[in-house]
Amino acid sequence: MKKIIYLIGSLMMLVSLLVACGTNESTKNDSSIKEKKQTSVAEGIRFTISQPKKEKKQELGKEKILYTFQVKGENVSSNSKGLGSIDFVLETTDRKEVDIDPTMATFGDELKPTKSLSGPVTFSLNKTEKPKKLIYKLGDKKTAEWDVKE
Structure with missing residues (x-):
């Protein structure tokens, strides 16, 4: 079963270069990003996530706010994993x-x-709009989330 999941994930990575492959394990982390960096483990990856940096951006005559997180992922499992920016979504209030x-x-x-x-x-x-949670999401499955404090 793990070989099939790995094969499917590898093919998806070739198509998008940013898609992560997953396994059947799931860990939900309701950790707050209160400190400068927060560390937790989900799907065999140890995440270190920084507080977001907030900047202004002009887009088509409208002012937007950019929230940039620095994410580090370390594979702590015995299988190869995929990780990319595309695996994250931001939930607003x-x-x-x-x-x-x-x-x-x-x-x-x-x-x-x-x-x-x-x-x-x-x-x-x-x-x-105000950010509420940073979510690590594989497909439709939310595998980890962190509360965001501005």
Whole structure:
């Protein structure tokens, strides 16, 4: 079963270069990002996530707010894992899920056991929207989430 999941995940990575493959294990972390960085484990990956940096951006004459998290993932399992910016969504206070801003820098690759990968995860919100949770999501499955404090 794990070989099939790995094969499907590998094919998805070839198509998008940023899609992560998953396993049947699931860990939900309701950790707050209160400190400068927060560490937790989900799906065999140890995540270290920074507080978001907040910047203004002009987009088509409208002012947007960019929230950029620095994410580091270390594979703590015995199987290769995929990790990328595309695996994250930002939930707002009105429960809307926002995908990453495709115009900003992203990262993604396969993680061999004991290897790590890091990079930015950036979301663009309207001035009236407020971030609530950063969510690590594989397909439709929320595998980890962290409360965001501005």
